[in-house]
Amino acid sequence: MAETILVCDDEELIRWSLSEQLRTDGYNVVEAVNGRDCLEKLKAVAPALVFLDLKMPELDGMSVLRMLREDDSDLPVIVITAHGGVESAIEATRMGANAYLQKPFDLREASLATTKALEDHRLKREVHYLRSRQPSGYGEIIGDSPSMRRLFETLRRLEAIDAPTVLLQGESGTGKDLVARAIHGRGPRRTRPFMEIDCTALPETLMESELFGHERGAFTDAKATKRGLFEAAAGGILFLDEIGELPLGMQAKLLRAIENRKFKRVGGVADIPLDAAIVAATNRDLRGEVKAGRFREDLFFRLHVVPIEVPPLRERGEDIPALVHFFIEKFNRSFSRNVHGVSGRAMERLQSWRWPGNVRELRNVIERTIILLPHDVIDLADLPAELRGEAIRGATRACPFVLPDEGVDLEMVDRGLTEQALARTTGNQSAAARLLGISRYALRYRMEKFGLK
Structure with missing residues (x-):
């Protein structure tokens, strides 16, 4: 059965175009023309998600959102704001909105935001349901082994600490992101934002803008001032995932911001206070990276205030x-x-x-x-x-393959094992390289050689 989405906007053209896009995506759509109409429709149709314009006559979107949250409703809400209304949208996200769209927006962006908000909501409800039935664990993390109990004890000690600097270390896939969210969800800053950035996802030039923001005209495409994650995370937690992949130049800028507790936007001159707790995560041996000259020693010690090891499965x-x-x-x-x-x-x-x-x-x-x-x-x-077909754990480390009498195509075997490693680790290059017993650079060479993405 298709889910119902409520679209509330006083501009008929925007309401119509967004509704048509959502219907094309397979949803049932109900429309509301203002805040009061929205509240009436909420009672009548029980939607799965609401698009809510912040500026409307009679009753604005911020008031509707506030009333929803005061009623303890966890209904997903995506707010719509006019150009220049980003401050109001960010305030709405702090009040519990799942995302915001700035007019004029791409309808594909609205579709992606809808999918993500609904999936996040389902996941939260599943976790809530399973948490009520699963006594062993901490937050969304499941485990009762000695190593996990030690981890949970460390996390409990952090619950009363306002802005801990934490370094999460562990192999890929161990759940370091869940630990970071648990630190946020159980700590004093749990009502403030949790902002996350994957340090492998962006080149250094974009990473600086993403973290610190930029002023209008700071570079060619900077057509408007942009707040960075350090600003958006004010009062909350900034999670720097895969910190070991950060380029050395960006490491120096990050260290300066953390040390001085202030930063400047790209192209800006004014200092902006840094009021975000820093939680970083890596699957690398950062001490080894420091010795190899790939990670700054001073940044390592600045992050290594509360080191937490997340054990492999x-x-x-x-x-x-x-x-x-x-x-x-x-x-x-x-x-x-x-x-x-x-x-x-x-x-x-x-x-x-x-x-x-x-x-x-x-x-x-x-x-x-x-x-x-x-x-x-x-x-x-x-x-x-x-x-x-897995051999018994601890068996001999001799070659597990038997060469057939007719021989093999070694290049085909090399390609096949590379493909299997990437598939097994869902494309995570660090984990795939570890599985094959080679470096990430050797893995990337094979991926380029065989045309694997």
């Missing part, structure tokens, strides 16, 4: 049954399945697998298995072929 095998059942319930609801559980043989194999992609890999395995499962219990034969 292979070191907490006793947590795997709880994680498996969590993912089974999650994907049962996602795919309208009724999978009851896992056989003893299958669980034994899941617990003996070395999980180079960690919890992310386990999640993908359970998702794929449930999609393809022809019955209601996961057995050993239902698991992916690579898990069924």
